[in-house]
Amino acid sequence: AQTVTQSQPEMSVQEAETVTLSCTYDTSESDYYLFWYKQPPSRQMILVIRQEAYKQQNATENRFSVNFQKAAKSFSLKISDSQLGDAAMYFCAYRSGLGGTSYGKLTFGQGTILTVHP
Amino acid sequence: GAVVSQHPSRVICKSGTSVKIECRSLDFQATTMFWYRQFPKQSLMLMATSNEGSKATYEQGVEKDKFLINHASLTLSTLTVTSAHPEDSSFYICSASRTGGTGELFFGEGSRLTVL
Numbered sequence: 001a002q003t004v005t006q007s008q009p010e011m012s013v014q015e016a017e018t019v020t021l022s023c024t025y026d027t028s029e030s031d032y033y034l035f036w037y038k039q040p041p042s043r044q045m046i047l048v049i050r051q052e053a054y055k056q057q058n059a060t061e062n063r064f065s066v067n068f069q070k071a072a073k074s075f076s077l078k079i080s081d082s083q084l085g086d087a088a089m090y091f092c093a094y095r096s097g098l099g100g101t102s103y104g105k106l107t108f109g110q111g112t113i114l115t116v117h118p
Numbered sequence: 119g120a121v122v123s124q125h126p127s128r129v130i131c132k133s134g135t136s137v138k139i140e141c142r143s144l145d146f147q148a149t150t151m152f153w154y155r156q157f158p159k160q161s162l163m164l165m166a167t168s169n170e171g172s173k174a175t176y177e178q179g180v181e182k183d184k185f186l187i188n189h190a191s192l193t194l195s196t197l198t199v200t201s202a203h204p205e206d207s208s209f210y211i212c213s214a215s216r217t218g219g220t221g222e223l224f225f226g227e228g229s230r231l232t233v234l
Contacts, residue, residue: 043156043209045225091161095223104150104215104223108161 002027004094006109013082014117020067021077021112023092031097034068035106036077040088048090051075053097079114087116120146122214124226131202132234139197139229141212147192148214152223153185156209165210168195192217202233 003026013019025034036048051059051068058066063080079086092109121144131137141151149170154162166187167175174187184206186198195214199206209230213223 043211043228045162045211045213047222050222089159104213105152105164105167106162106213106223107164110161111159113159 002029002032002094002096002107004092004107004109006092006112008112009110010113010115012115012117013079015082015084017082018078018080019082019114021079021090021092021114023075023077023109025073025075025092025094025109027073027094027096029096029098033095033097034066034075035093035095036064036066036075037091037093037108038086038088039091039111040085045091049077082116084116084118087114089113120214120216120224122148122212122224122226124210124212124229126229127227128230128232130232130234133203134201136198136200137202137231139199139210139212139231141195141197141214141226143193143214143216143224146214146224147217148195149192149217150215151189151195152213152215153187153195153197154211154213156211156228158209162211165197199231202231204233207231207233 005024032053034051038046049061065078067076089111093106123142125140151168153165156162165180168189170189176182189195211228212226
């Protein structure tokens with residue numbers, strides 16, 4: 001079974017600064033996807049960024065980028081120019097690339113609460 | 119974009135009663151829907167995978183007789199918490215995978231259940 005580990009229960013950053021959230025995972029599969037989701041106080045899950053395991057290039061979405069180290073099974077999220085609206089709980093998630101009736105099933109890490117200080 | 123709607127967003131019920139939560143995909147068909155449970159400041163725990171027209175697949179440790187899941191159409195899945203007790207109080211989130219899509223999940227807004 002796949003596992004996802006986020007070792008930072010809480011992180012904080014000053015507005016406009018950069019912060020990196022860590023995530024490691026364990027899998028024996030070669031085809032998979034990794035995600036970072038944001039959950040603000042509203043509890044709505046918001047997709048921040050997605051990485052396909054077969055792609056060597058790290059995904060970026062505006063101020064959000066990842067450092068995907070496949071051999072080390074590491075998938076960290078970097079938030080640049082942090083904004084007050086970035087304050088939320090962030091979840092790292094894994095999805096198998098295999099099909100079947102559980103296609104789309106996500107395994108989540110424990111989450112990291114990010115606080116942004118003005 | 120794909121929209122998933124959950125209803126109700128908040129529900130309070132008495133102990134021993136049953137509560138139904140609906141999860142609808144508004145602008146796409148969803149062969150597969152997932153139900154998660156989340157305690158405060160904790161991660162999302164997958165409860166079950168719901169496939170249209172077939173029985174749900176429950177995760178280990180989840181009581182299938184307590185949490186009844188029905189996926190009767192390609193746009194609707196329901197979670198019924200039967201004979202609810204205070205320990206069932208939690209935040210329940212559904213997500214849906216678009217039929218024929220890439221497997222990307224779209225999440226509902228969640229439903230907060232409080233059992234008195």
